[in-house]
Amino acid sequence: MSLRHGLLGLIVEVPGRSGYDLLKIFELSLGHVWSATQSQLYGELGKLAADGLIEVTSEGPRGRKEYGATPAGRDELRHWLTETTPKPANRDEAILRVFFLGTLEADQARDYLREQGEKAARGHIELAELDASLDWEHDNDGLAPAGRIALEYGKRYMAMRREWAEWALEQIEP
C-alpha cells in the first residue's frame, strides 16, 4: 500500500492542496520513485478520506477540494514509517533485458548498453538541473530537506548506471 502512504505523507507535509495540486507535486517528486496515474490518485484520495486518514479542509471553485491529514492519518504515517519495513524494489526491465543480450549479435548488444548508458547520463543531467532549480532554503513545496536526500539518491543512481553501462560495454568483445 505504498501509494496510499505516499499520498498520505504528501498531504501531511503539504496540506491545503487539491487532488490536482497533489498530482503535480507528486509527478515532480515522489513520482520518480513511485509512479501513479491521475485515476489512481483520485481513487486513493477518496479511500483515504473514507477511512478518516485525511479530510477535506476547504472547497473552492470548479469542485476543488483541499485536503489535510487527520490525527489518525498522522498516526498511520508514523506507524508505516517506524513499524513496517519497505519491500525491496524488484522490477527493472532494463536490467532484465541484459540477461538475454547473449541471444543477440555483439553489435546489437553493444547498441543496447550504449543506449542505456546514454539514458542514465541524460537522467543524471535532468536531476542535476532539477536540483539546481529548487530553492532548498525556502522550500516552496515543503519537501526539503528529505527531498534533497532523495534527489541525491537519484543522482547517484544515474551515475552508477552510466558507469556500469560503460563497464559492460568493455566486457563484450573486449
Next chain:
Amino acid sequence: MSLRHGLLGLIVEVPGRSGYDLLKIFELSLGHVWSATQSQLYGELGKLAADGLIEVTSEGPRGRKEYGATPAGRDELRHWLTETTPKPANRDEAILRVFFLGTLEADQARDYLREQGEKAARGHIELAELDASLDWEHDNDGLAPAGRIALEYGKRYMAMRREWAEWALEQIEP
C-alpha cells in the same frame, strides 16, 4: 509485458525445462530484477504456449512438461530486445519513505537510514557470494556471460545504496 518476455527469454536460453525448473532458475536470476509468483509463471507459460511462442517438447512423470521456444518465439524475443525500449524502473518504496523522514524525530530518521545502509551491505555480500558460487566458465544454467553483467549491476547497485545511506546519515544533524 515483461514477465512474458523474461520467461520467453529464459526458455530460449535454457530449453528443456519444466515450469517447476524454470521457477527455480527464475528465482535465482531474473527474479532479482523482475519478481514473479508461481501462479503468474504457470499462467504465463500457458499463454505463451497458446500464442505459439513456446511449445511442450516432452512430457514426464507427475505431469511434468518441458518447454522449448518456437521460431515465432525467437522472433518475438528479438523484436522485444531490438525494437522496443524498456520502461524505466519507478517503484522503490525504500526511497519513497525518505521523502517523509522529516516528519520523524532525527533519531528515528537516522535509524531508518542506518537500516537501509545495512540492508544494502548485506545485499552486496549476498551477491558477491552468489557470484563466487557460480562457475562462469561452464555456466550450468546457460545464463552466462550476460548473467555476469547483470550480477555486476546488482553489486554496484548495492554498493551505491550503502554509500548513499552513509552520506545521508551525515546530512541529518551534521
Next chain:
DNA sequence: TTGAGCATGTAACACGTTACATGATTTC
C-alpha cells in the same frame, strides 16, 4: 470568445498476489 489549464471522476481491462487444492514420485 476561445483556448489553456483547472478539476474531478468512472469503467474496462491487465497484471500481480495470496491462498487454496491436488496429487505423484523419490528418499529415508
Next chain:
DNA sequence: GAAATCATGTAACGTGTTACATGCTCAA
C-alpha cells in the same frame, strides 16, 4: 510408510493502466 520434493493448476482479490467523460474558470 512418512516426509520431502516435484509438479501443476484455479479462484478471489487487490493494484495499476488506459481511455473516456464532463464541466468550470481565467486570461488573452
